[in-house]
Amino acid sequence: MTSLGDRILGLGLLVLAVAYGWAAQQWPEPFGGAETVGPETFPTMLAVVLVAGSLYLMIKPDPDAQWPVGKSAFELVISLVVLVVYTLLLEPLGFVIATTLAVGTLSWRMGAAPRLAFLTGLLSAVVVFVLFNYGLSLSLPAGLLEVL
Amino acid sequence: METLGFLMDGFAVALTPYNLMFALFGAFVGTLIGCLPGLGPANGVAILIPLAFTLGLPPETAMILLTAVYAGAMYGGRISSILLNIPGDEPAMMTCLDGYPMAQKGRAADALAVSAIASFAGGLIGTIGLIMLAPVLAKFALTFGPAEYFALFLLAFATLGGITGKNPMKTVVAATLGIMISTVGIDISTGTQRYTFGVLELYEGIDFILAIVGLFAISELLFFVESRMGRGRDKMNVGKLTLTMKELVMTIPTQLRGGVLGFISGVLPGAGASLGSFISYTLEKQVVGKKGKFGEGDIRGVVAPEAGNNGASSGALVPMLTLGVPGSGTTAVLLAMLISLNITPGPLMFTQNADIVWGVIAALLIGNVLLLVLNIPLVGFFVKLLSVPPMYLLPIVTMVAFVGIYSISHSTFDLYFMVAFGVAGYFLRKLDIPLVPIILGLLLGPEMEKNLGHALVLSDGDWSVLWASPLAMGLWIVASLGLILPYLIGPLLRRRMNAAMKESPVSD
Numbered sequence: 001m002t003s004l005g006d007r008i009l010g011l012g013l014l015v016l017a018v019a020y021g022w023a024a025q026q027w028p029e030p031f032g033g034a035e036t037v038g039p040e041t042f043p044t045m046l047a048v049v050l051v052a053g054s055l056y057l058m059i060k061p062d063p064d065a066q067w068p069v070g071k072s073a074f075e076l077v078i079s080l081v082v083l084v085v086y087t088l089l090l091e092p093l094g095f096v097i098a099t100t101l102a103v104g105t106l107s108w109r110m111g112a113a114p115r116l117a118f119l120t121g122l123l124s125a126v127v128v129f130v131l132f133n134y135g136l137s138l139s140l141p142a143g144l145l146e147v148l
Numbered sequence: 149m150e151t152l153g154f155l156m157d158g159f160a161v162a163l164t165p166y167n168l169m170f171a172l173f174g175a176f177v178g179t180l181i182g183c184l185p186g187l188g189p190a191n192g193v194a195i196l197i198p199l200a201f202t203l204g205l206p207p208e209t210a211m212i213l214l215t216a217v218y219a220g221a222m223y224g225g226r227i228s229s230i231l232l233n234i235p236g237d238e239p240a241m242m243t244c245l246d247g248y249p250m251a252q253k254g255r256a257a258d259a260l261a262v263s264a265i266a267s268f269a270g271g272l273i274g275t276i277g278l279i280m281l282a283p284v285l286a287k288f289a290l291t292f293g294p295a296e297y298f299a300l301f302l303l304a305f306a307t308l309g310g311i312t313g314k315n316p317m318k319t320v321v322a323a324t325l326g327i328m329i330s331t332v333g334i335d336i337s338t339g340t341q342r343y344t345f346g347v348l349e350l351y352e353g354i355d356f357i358l359a360i361v362g363l364f365a366i367s368e369l370l371f372f373v374e375s376r377m378g379r380g381r382d383k384m385n386v387g388k389l390t391l392t393m394k395e396l397v398m399t400i401p402t403q404l405r406g407g408v409l410g411f412i413s414g415v416l417p418g419a420g421a422s423l424g425s426f427i428s429y430t431l432e433k434q435v436v437g438k439k440g441k442f443g444e445g446d447i448r449g450v451v452a453p454e455a456g457n458n459g460a461s462s463g464a465l466v467p468m469l470t471l472g473v474p475g476s477g478t479t480a481v482l483l484a485m486l487i488s489l490n491i492t493p494g495p496l497m498f499t500q501n502a503d504i505v506w507g508v509i510a511a512l513l514i515g516n517v518l519l520l521v522l523n524i525p526l527v528g529f530f531v532k533l534l535s536v537p538p539m540y541l542l543p544i545v546t547m548v549a550f551v552g553i554y555s556i557s558h559s560t561f562d563l564y565f566m567v568a569f570g571v572a573g574y575f576l577r578k579l580d581i582p583l584v585p586i587i588l589g590l591l592l593g594p595e596m597e598k599n600l601g602h603a604l605v606l607s608d609g610d611w612s613v614l615w616a617s618p619l620a621m622g623l624w625i626v627a628s629l630g631l632i633l634p635y636l637i638g639p640l641l642r643r644r645m646n647a648a649m650k651e652s653p654v655s656d
Contacts, residue, residue, distance in 0.1 A: 005578070005579050006579060009579050009581075013321065013325075020328060020343075023343065024342075027340050027341075027342070028340070037600060037601040037604045037605065038338065038340075039335040039337075039338045039340035039342060041600075041601075042331065042596075042597040042600060043328070043331050043342065046324055046327055046328050046331070049320065049324050050321065050324045050325070050328070053317055053320050053321040053324060054321070056317045057317065057318075057321065060317075062315060062318075062580060065578050065579065065580065067578065068374050072373075072374050075373050075374070076370055076373055076374055079369065079370060079373045080370075080567070080571065083366070083546075083567045083570075084564070084567060086550070087550075087560050087563040087564055087567065088560075090550075090554070090560060090563070091560060095551075099547055102543070102547065103543040103544060103546075103547050106369075106542070106543035106546070107539045107540050107542075107543045109373070110372070110373060110538070110539035110542070110543070111537075111539050112537070112539045112540060117539075117540075120540050120543075120544070121543070124544045124547065125547075128547070128548070128551060132551065132555070136202070136203060138202055138555050140551065140554070140555070
């Protein structure tokens, strides 16, 4: 059992805390002169607490969790890419097409048969689109389907 | 008597057909959320917030919807506990102990029915407790000054991990991270830009709704992808209802005890629903003694924890409604809804937004009745849904989360942010950093800073004002106990809970 995870996290948080605290000291004095509680007081307190917390994590780390390797990690990266690409294509392609692709790919990668997966995607996309655009009159982007 | 009048007004709000419809919808969706493994109550309520928001629901309707979902999730958690020996949510863990053996003996239908009744009894007792306690506490809370509030917020963070929490330091780190995120944006009192890096979207701060949805929903998807449990489970057979009136009458004392104990542990900071159901179960075992067959499918072993966790879920609303300080993940998410509806939670809410508070409370009562009515005949339907494989369900849930966030602002910038929060949530959960304190930090951070500022302005910069009054001092002491106690008695309690799980012959 190693405890590298907590140590790395602790280190990262320490850097964050110092940067956060340092940035707070750089702000110009607010208009009207300094008071006891300025914009930097609270962030400075937080930075101190986080420094203490991160040091504790590095000194007394918990044992590591099981991190995904190989195929699991690969699947995770794929899911993430799908989510980002979905966001990217949502407006240009339109809701229905983008959602069919995204939901379909996700459930296919989670183990569904491809045809069934994309069918689920298409069905849920159409239902949600109709529900939102006509039922609730909240417009989702129609994208390529706009011409129809 | 005054309370009764308010409650009647509350019923008038909750019983309008429009609100009743949303309560019914919420109760239904809540049960679904509760019974699907991996979609906990906090998660479910979080996904529904943007929807409630974009639907443009009036505040009381939005709150009624979410409270009904909350109550429903507590009902739903038991279904998979009983049928699959897998708790749908954490508080339903104790229900596995006797519920699953009952199901194995072919009495699944009985276990489901009796646990629905127990949930109802627990929820009812808890709500009655809430009605009696909340106004008193709200009146008391009016005496709180800024220093007391500051201490109270600290108390909330310190006890959030719960007495059974693993590493209190991680709770502290999580809470600090949450508060830090909440400081991004333009400082309200001075107008200084903090951590905006000149990005226009950050000037108004980070919307906690997208943080919550990202942290919960997206990280949940990633966890499922990793564990690859996409396949779902085999169909279950519920069987016929053979519950007799005599058995039901026999469990009444158990229901009362469980409900009361659950309510108390729901109100207390740091206890929560999981401990509520645990205490009710252990106490029941001791009261009944050798006569019971606990762990082998004793009906009281199903009743006690279910009454306990539903009592606790109503109890947890007490600090949230009266002090604006939630004690659990789901109530924290409910608080997020309140804040985004521009309602300042806390004692003033009882006078300024009486219709909302009492509408919600009345909706809890109505919701419990609806849930009982829904749960007994429809249990077969919920069981069927339980066998819908997550590989179809989770992508759809994720898509709904995307739609919800997108429809708030119509900007894809928010969606990227949400995904980023999801990834962060995944890593933090992997590292055992709890997410709920982050959410609570996000929500309470601005209030905390405001109160700190007020306290120091009033005292002319004297920091000792923060612990000057006896009340504030007391809160500080309880807060430090909240951090120290888990080290002292936490391992003991955890061992007992584990031991209780192992004693049962079926746990594998």
